[in-house]
Amino acid sequence: MGLIYTNEARCRDCYKCVRECQVKAIRIRDVTGSEAQRAEVMEERCIQGGRCVLVCPQQAKRVRNNVGKAKELISTGQTVVASLAPSFAAGLPLRPERVVAALRKLGFTSVQETSFGAELVAAEHKRLPYGRTFLSSACPAVVSLVEKHFPDLISYLSPVVSPMIAHARFIKSVDPEAAVVFIGPCIAKKSEAEEKQYGGVVDVALDFTELWEWMQEEIADFKSLPAELKTEFDGPQADIGKLFPLEGGMLRTAGMSMDRLDDTVMVLSGLESCLELLRHLQLGMPCKVGLIELLACTDGCINGPMVVNEEDVFIKKQRIVDYFSRSHRRKGKALPEIKGVELYRTYTNRLFPLPLPSEAELNEILARTGKTKVEDQLNCGACGYPTCKDKAIAVYQGFAELKMCIPFMRERAESVSNRVFASMPNGIIIVNQELKILEINDVARRMLGVMGKNPKGQALSLYMDPVNFHQVAVSGSVLNLTMNYKQKDLITREIIFPLGPEEIAGIFIDITEDSKREEQQDLLNNETIKRAEEVISKQMQVAQEIAGLLGETTADTKVQLTKLIKLVKNK
Known part of the structure; x- marks a missing residue:
């Protein structure tokens, strides 16, 4: 255990210790089997100034x-x-x-x-x-x-x-x-x-x-x-x-x-x-x-x-x-003569040599975080290093990780999110508490018939009845319902839910064709049943007519046979 060490259970990869360490004696490493990162003190570079101990918001830096x-x-x-x-x-x-x-x-x-x-x-x-x-x-x-x-x-x-x-x-x-x-x-x-x-x-x-x-x-x-x-x-x-x-x-x-x-x-x-x-x-x-x-x-x-x-x-x-x-002190009296106390010391070169990347290697590391041009280098310091180049050098030396770049990770997350948002087969609309449109994907635009317009920032009521969104905004509950927009020849299954404290999201699944198929199937089923009932009715009528004829013939036969029996008996 080093003199200053990290309580890994508390470390939350905020990079504050990296930012505060003037000699960059903090290494950030990925935790095996996890997305998390942990900061550790490099003894060979640390001067034990203790700033990292003071500033750690999680109190993860400890002193032996x-x-x-x-x-x-x-x-x-x-x-x-x-x-x-x-x-x-x-x-x-x-x-x-x-x-x-x-x-x-x-x-x-x-x-x-x-x-x-x-x-x-x-x-x-x-x-x-x-x-x-x-x-x-x-x-x-x-x-x-x-x-x-x-x-x-x-x-x-x-x-x-x-x-x-x-x-x-x-x-x-x-x-x-x-x-x-x-x-x-x-x-x-x-x-x-x-x-x-x-x-x-x-x-x-x-x-x-x-x-x-x-x-x-x-x-x-x-x-x-x-x-x-x-x-x-x-x-x-x-x-x-x-x-x-x-x-x-x-x-x-x-x-x-x-x-x-x-x-x-x-x-x-x-x-x-x-x-x-x-x-x-x-x-x-x-x-x-x-x-x-x-x-x-x-x-x-x-x-x-x-x-x-x-x-x-x-x-x-x-x-x-x-x-x-x-306090008690000598009050101006001369320092007593002290003999036999060695007051001199020596020093040692304790430099820990570090490799430096070539210009090509540096540019390659920068490019891996989306920094292909000078203007891409924000030098925001969020990673703990003063410039993007300093951080890239630290990556090369094994002290830092690519994903420490907050703007890059945010951009990548937004890019993934945007791709998912744009490629969703269902319509998505996100509004704020005032029911103004914050985000809307192309599928939802097609559903609302506004492909040539940019409805962002506009009231949802300009494009559809916002009553369901308003209900969710007030109640905070989730709505799951089916709506029929006859003017748009559109039937949707809708899931409307709170997206955090300030936003409401709606997912619209177009079930128009499915509903039409179901309607046609219902018509077909009804027609089939009607025809079947007609056939049954006719069959019953024929049966009844046959039964009637059979009944009349039987009666005549009975009459004739009765007469014949009587005639035979009389003889």
Whole structure:
């Protein structure tokens, strides 16, 4: 499982994560045996900025949870130190002192400020040689951005570790057996903590969201935390480093100029601004700035992807400043000299090379989505890519699918629908709630006798009695009936039904010929029956006449025989 992964059951192929990912580290793939598509994060390109996690409307993007690892460390009974990022004052919905007490309640042996490590890092940046441009290395998402997407600019990165690593190394320089659990607002810190060059100096990295969930599971009432729980930090007290999570915090902590007009320093926050600078440097354009503080999150770490507080940035900044003003700190005293803590690091080219299509291959992919001309390329961005060519390149590289093109799929669906609509052997009329014609196919036109006209947009009543459509519009029920339009010499079987909340559809089946055949058959049947009845009547009459004649003959015979008998008897 990657650091950021997709809950496939929730993913609804909306492409929002693709649109939001500045480095296009999202792959869309078809689900086997289904028409659905799913988004998955490509670890080799992902910088763990976390934007995809925040914007997913289905909450399908998840971050690997490390709370279990932290609990396991605490359960061993060893010293476990919580290194709490200075953004906690704005990132968690608790007063700062209650956060410290709650961490002790969870079982941490010691709770210390990562901002002390920030001061060590800031001081080291101030010692960097002048005469060249350095990019700050405190933000792990920015470091990954350079290593994975701009490796030719690695030489610009400051060779100094992040505050998290500096503080963890300091803690273990004091107690080599201690376990360090970093807690902050950043997803990328989890990846940084696992880098081999640091040798596991950070045992576990947690984010504020999972910490808050853990706290809610273990602590029923934060207001009633035991009074004996210490609410102040252990370890060396930090001073100006408490402001490190704000935009420009590193420069401020280092005591460097914060003057926006000072051309020796610069602060850029937000991934888009960082990308613009890196592209500028990649083109070899001049840069006279000595130190540039780069932060992937707009306005700094107080807007990290895993902060719990959803307050606006002004309130978050104010919380940090208020905490700085009233907290225990060195208050201007010099940073104590720390020996034996390595503050330097190296970088690795982690570029994932991708094939690029030839012009012919690119045009072939574009043509498969109906883009044979430049004007066909809408560049609407609905697929998540800024241009149709970018999306075609992604298809070639295996990151995207052809059917991600919404206009193409809609056009194809409409084309199929139109072909079905036009080729139906029955008449179809679709009207709106005002009974105005929206769609009518040629069969219906022939039925109504309007082949040379365009009745779209006109009232249905101009061409036929709309009473049945009106009944469906009012009742919402389905009508199935037979109608005889004598003036048009037309008999139809009609099915009229609601087509969504705003439209009514009618299907007209011409049964005129069938009805005529049935009528002729009825006439034939009636004539046959009549003739049969006439024959029967005549047969009965003949039978009766024969019976009458037979009756008269029998009577005469009887009379003669009777006379003969009497004559014989008399003799």
